[in-house]
Amino acid sequence: MGIDHIPSNDFSLYDHILDAAVTFGAIPPRYASLQGLDLYFAMARGLQRPGSVDVASLPMSKYFDTNYHYVPVPLTPATTFSLAANSKPVQEFLEAKALGIQTRPYIVGPMSFLLLARASKDATSGFSKLSLLYSLVDQYAALISELDAAGAEWIQLDEPHLVMDLSAQEQAAYTEAYTRLASKIGGKRIKVLVATYFEGLESQNAELAFALPGVHAVHVDLVRGLDSFERVLAIAQKTDKSVSLGVVDGRNVWKADLSHAVGLVQQAVEVLGAKRVIVASSCSLLHSPHSLDAEKAATNADLEMIDWMSFAVEKLSEVAVVTKAVNFGSQSVKEALDANKKSVTSRLTSTRIHNPAVQERLRAVTPAMTTRKSEYLTRRAVQTKLLNLPKYPTTTIGSFPQTASLRRIRAQFKKGSIKQDEYERLLKEEIATVVKFQEKLDIDVLVHGEAERNDMVEYFGEMLSGVGFTKNGWVQSYGSRCVKPPVIYGDVSRPSAMTVAWTKYAQSLTSRPMKGMLTGPLTILCWSFVRDDQPREYTAKQIALAVRDEVVDLEAAGIKVIQIDEPAIREGLPLRRGKWNAYLKWAVDSFLLASCGVQDGTQIHSHMCYSDFEDIMDAIIQLDCDVLSIESAKSDLKLLQAFQERAYPNELGPGVFDIHTQRVAPQAEMKTRVDQMKSCLAWDRIWINPDCGLKTRGWEETEAVLKNMVQTAKEFRAAAASA
Numbered sequence: 093m094g095i096d097h098i099p100s101n102d103f104s105l106y107d108h109i110l111d112a113a114v115t116f117g118a119i120p121p122r123y124a125s126l127q128g129l130d131l132y133f134a135m136a137r138g139l140q141r142p143g144s145v146d147v148a149s150l151p152m153s154k155y156f157d158t159n160y161h162y163v164p165v166p167l168t169p170a171t172t173f174s175l176a177a178n179s180k181p182v183q184e185f186l187e188a189k190a191l192g193i194q195t196r197p198y199i200v201g202p203m204s205f206l207l208l209a210r211a212s213k214d215a216t217s218g219f220s221k222l223s224l225l226y227s228l229v230d231q232y233a234a235l236i237s238e239l240d241a242a243g244a245e246w247i248q249l250d251e252p253h254l255v256m257d258l259s260a261q262e263q264a265a266y267t268e269a270y271t272r273l274a275s276k277i278g279g280k281r282i283k284v285l286v287a288t289y290f291e292g293l294e295s296q297n298a299e300l301a302f303a304l305p306g307v308h309a310v311h312v313d314l315v316r317g318l319d320s321f322e323r324v325l326a327i328a329q330k331t332d333k334s335v336s337l338g339v340v341d342g343r344n345v346w347k348a349d350l351s352h353a354v355g356l357v358q359q360a361v362e363v364l365g366a367k368r369v370i371v372a373s374s375c376s377l378l379h380s381p382h383s384l385d386a387e388k389a390a391t392n393a394d395l396e397m398i399d400w401m402s403f404a405v406e407k408l409s410e411v412a413v414v415t416k417a418v419n420f421g422s423q424s425v426k427e428a429l430d431a432n433k434k435s436v437t438s439r440l441t442s443t444r445i446h447n448p449a450v451q452e453r454l455r456a457v458t459p460a461m462t463t464r465k466s467e468y469l470t471r472r473a474v475q476t477k478l479l480n481l482p483k484y485p486t487t488t489i490g491s492f493p494q495t496a497s498l499r500r501i502r503a504q505f506k507k508g509s510i511k512q513d514e515y516e517r518l519l520k521e522e523i524a525t526v527v528k529f530q531e532k533l534d535i536d537v538l539v540h541g542e543a544e545r546n547d548m549v550e551y552f553g554e555m556l557s558g559v560g561f562t563k564n565g566w567v568q569s570y571g572s573r574c575v576k577p578p579v580i581y582g583d584v585s586r587p588s589a590m591t592v593a594w595t596k597y598a599q600s601l602t603s604r605p606m607k608g609m610l611t612g613p614l615t616i617l618c619w620s621f622v623r624d625d626q627p628r629e630y631t632a633k634q635i636a637l638a639v640r641d642e643v644v645d646l647e648a649a650g651i652k653v654i655q656i657d658e659p660a661i662r663e664g665l666p667l668r669r670g671k672w673n674a675y676l677k678w679a680v681d682s683f684l685l686a687s688c689g690v691q692d693g694t695q696i697h698s699h700m701c702y703s704d705f706e707d708i709m710d711a712i713i714q715l716d717c718d719v720l721s722i723e724s725a726k727s728d729l730k731l732l733q734a735f736q737e738r739a740y741p742n743e744l745g746p747g748v749f750d751i752h753t754q755r756v757a758p759q760a761e762m763k764t765r766v767d768q769m770k771s772c773l774a775w776d777r778i779w780i781n782p783d784c785g786l787k788t789r790g791w792e793e794t795e796a797v798l799k800n801m802v803q804t805a806k807e808f809r810a811a812a813a814s815a
């Protein structure tokens with residue numbers, strides 16, 4: 093496609109940060125007896141082989157503000173690094189070279205690797221990850237030397253932390269790291285490109301990045317960081333470094349405005365000369381779906397929407413067109429530029445994106461709509477009477493195993509090979525099974541199992557107006573799991589109820605409370621491709637109004653407990669602290685707008701997982717949900733301590749077991765977790781639940797682990813009763 097710098101080592105079996113940990117031998121001691129893929133996947137997912145191995149997985153977190161998960165490797169003062177023999181970056185470079193392709197191997201840079209890693213809970217207090225910097229950098233030098241010897245001309249070190257607020261110590265460490273690296277690889281031919289993305293470089297960090305010794309080029313994200321462009325150019329001009337300009341959005345699906353992109357590149361060329369300018373996507377195309385071909389080929393293809401979009405393959409041609417336009421003049425790619433202008437204008441002016449009624453409703457939102465009728469303690473009293481739950485109530489997070497047969501039923505229905513009533517019959521059968529299963533296990537607050545949902549965001553996306561969906565717009569989320577984010581192109585509204593019938597049916601089968609399950613506005617926003625012609629705040633609040641209507645309808649249908657999942661609330665947090673408050677304000681308001689339409693007796697739950705929630709504790713408290721279930725089995729004690737420090741005022745269910753593993757957590761382990769919670773939270777506010785939904789699990793392990801969970805709750809209940 094005319095791309096000059098082709099990356100390698102950009103495919104991962106689980107995630108890139110875990111790959112780097114293995115490349116540099118940062119293996120926590122509990123995995124020491126394992127090797128190869130067993131080792132790799134045990135770190136990611138845990139491994140249980142009766143009689144031989146029983147190790148839990150490492151924690152899981154989100155890569156900056158994306159929905160791409162990574163494994164933060166725990167480090168201690170005793171951690172040592174050593175470059176793996178025949179490491180993946182070298183192997184894959186050689187593999188491409190053998191095919192006649194000269195690649196630019198990619199790996200996360202040493203500073204970002206350390207900053208993304210976690211200080212292990214076993215580390216002595218006062219341990220700083222940065223104390224490991226030199227020993228790590230020496231292994232980077234060894235890797236780069238091997239790549240140089242193998243014939244690599246460039247290496248790309250991703251240092252996205254350069255867009256964050258760095259402490260003086262971290263800034264100094266950046267300089268030390270790259271000074272040491274340069275001193276070790278100084279004589280080599282290989283050149284180093286340091287890549288930043290997801291934000292612009294503010295002035296100190298821009299100076300820092302362009303002053304890093306031994307670095308030949310710096311990549312900047314001009315989609316998120318356009319406002320830092322002039323500054324970057326001025327700083328680059330004082331150096332002899334090249335600049336890689338990310339002018340095509342790697343995080344969204346909209347076509348780039350090519351004439352704008354050409355203008356930016358031309359401006360850089362005028363200042364730096366063409367030799368020192370590289371044209372690129374803003375970040376890795378890992379965050380984009382693959383190609384529009386499958387969309388175009390689909391029956392009932394939405395040709396208008398397809399014309400607005402570019403997936404990874406199309407983004408490559410955008411990069412190529414921009415480069416050509418700058419090198420050979422706009423005339424050389426006139427046709428492509430004209431077509432692009434037409435598509436870009438068509439999206440911004442299409443009548444499909446505007447819905448005056450939705451805009452009017454948003455303007456009419458009042459403060460009363462974002463406040464519950466009474467404060468928590470009053471609600472608690474009403475709910476206690478209505479729900480009559482035992483202490484340490486048990487529940488699950490919503491989804492039950494999505495088996496192959498279930499997925500087949502949904503696929504057949506979509507294809508039209510089974511009809512509506514047959515589909516409903518099959519799903520009702522599934523719901524009945526799930527309800528019986530939970531009753532047999534003696535769970536207190538039940539769920540219907542989410543069998544009708546392909547995905548917690550996609551399902552709602554398909555039902556909302558103003559939201560489009562793709563055939564094959566898959567994006568990796570974690571490991572081999574992918575999601576197909578909806579495309580929010582216009583004003584969002586809810587034409588009709590989305591979950592009420594299924595939930596009502598499930599409730600009709602049991603006398604226990606059936607929890608209605610919804611995905612919250614921030615999660616729908618963060619896990620979709622979002623229009624860029626209005627602030628995200630407006631889009632979030634439009635979605636919130638749609639969710640609010642669903643909440644009210646569920647209540648009217650007799651549902652007493654409603655969970656609004658917000659696993660992505662932390663993900664939307666801007667990377668720069670200076671922008672946090674503004675986001676948190678509209679994020680909290682959006683959740684409240686969605687959840688506050690109900691009476692005191694209706695118990696509102698929310699659920700969150702796999703993020704650093706310590707950063708946003710105040711906002712989480714402001715959500716004022718009656719019960720919050722939150723992933724914690726994978727995250728050591730950090731999270732519980734954060735809740736302790738803030739004295740979480742409502743009810744809380746920190747997960748007692750990890751759901752990303754086939755491993756059946758033993759009861760003793762769950763008991764320890766609950767004991768830990770009790771030292772941080774009021775005992776009569778604790779719920780017992782898993783970390784997250786069970787859709788990726790099989791039935792057998794689900795049954796075994798939930799038995800342990802219910803038994804654990806019962807033992808605590810009995811102890812409380814006799815105390």
Ligand code: MET
Nearest residue numbers: 489490491657659785786
């Ligand atoms: C990523 S959070 C998942 C919540 C959802 N209700 C489920 O159980 O799958």
Ligand SMILES: [Zn+2]
Nearest residue numbers: 659701784785
């Ligand atoms: Zn979750």
